[in-house]
Amino acid sequence: MPKSVSEEVNEQFEKAVDDHYNAIIKGEIQEGIEEGTASGVLVQEPLNAPPPPRPAGAPPVKIHCEDISKTFIQKGNQAVPVIRDITLDVYENEFLVVLGPGQSGKSTLLKIIAGLEIPDKGYVTLDGEPITGPGPDRGIVFQSYMLFAWKNVRDNVELGLKLRGVPAEERHAIADHYIKMVGLEGFEKHYPHQLSGGMKQRVGIARAYANSPKVMLLDEPFGQLDAQTRMYMQVETARIWEKERRTVLFVTNNIDEALFLGDRIVLMEGKLPGTLKTEYAVNLPRPREHTSMELLELREEIISNTELVL
Ligand SMILES: Nc1ncnc2c1ncn2[C@@H]1O[C@H](COP(=O)(O)OP(=O)(O)OP(=O)(O)O)[C@@H](O)[C@H]1O
Ligand SMILES: [Mg+2]
Secondary structure (H helix, E strand, O other): OOOOHHHHHHHHHHHHHHHHHHHHHOOOOOOOOOOOOOOOOOOOOOOOOOOOOOOOOOOOEEEEEEEEEEEEEEHHHEEEEEEEEEEEEEEOOOEEEEEOOOOOOHHHHHHHHHOOOOOOEEEEEEOOEEOOOOOOOEEEEOOOOOOOOOOOHHHHHHHHHHHOOOOHHHHHHHHHHHHHHOOOOOOOOOOHHHOOHHHHHHHHHHHHHHOOOOEEEEEOOOOOOOHHHHHHHHHHHHHHHHHOOOEEEEEEOOHHHHHHHOOEEEEEOOOOOEOEEEEEEOOOOOOOOOOOHHHHHHHHHHHHOOOOOO
16 A cells, blocks of 8 residues: 555654664764754753753752652552643752642742652753752751650751761761750750740751751641741741851742841742642841831732732
């Protein structure tokens, strides 16, 4: 039977692609095949592709999320797309807040950066290196305290250092520094059940800092605290960040917390799958006042640009 026109075109197309690849393999052609060339083959960027060039003087990109998406398969084999097409840069030593309502995929985004979840699409780099799993270069503080109930404050803070084989004397000195930094001096021998919620969360922060991570990832760390303690912890967090600058990615559903802490706020869309909607720069000096005119004006602007309840 004679070939149809489309079969012939297909064959020619496949032959052209084969010839092109063979020529590259033999070294006859140096360049790769780009999207939109005659072959029409899309060449994926290598996983560790450097981030695009930024203006001179701009801080370097610390974390780069490239077009990441994640779908979970839930009960009954139901596929739930949770985040979609998220591209995000976090710059060195900035305090970036991801603000979004409940169930918008915030924790999933953070877990992917932490290396605890793998994206279905896209990739994340830290200092240009692809993230393939969890590592001590990322200090994580979750909403639940995640402290070891049978270890006292000092042992909880030293845990990561101990696991990495840091000698006892050095470990103690590092722990002392961070226990003092979070204001828990004198509580070193206390066990988690003897501490308030705010104090437990400060142990978590000290523990994350003690490992000298390149970046801090905080997932609604003050979500379980009463309003007053929460505000106090925000003041403390800003103070600690000013004292020891780190790249911070802080997730919250609380607009006032975001305004008080962030250099930049990225807003997540309310419905699943979560996408990034808008971004706001918060160019206001610190320490900030929750009720300052400038913060309230920016608050108004964010709220008027979104239908989300934040
Ligand atoms: N491991 C998982 N397996 C299945 N579904 C998951 C998993 N992790 C998250 N999900 C689903 O993804 C959705 C978004 O969850 P995620 O925790 O990322 O949102 P969130 O914005 O952090 O929510 P919250 O404000 O309640 O903390 C939820 O519907 C959740 O059930
Ligand atoms: Mg969450």
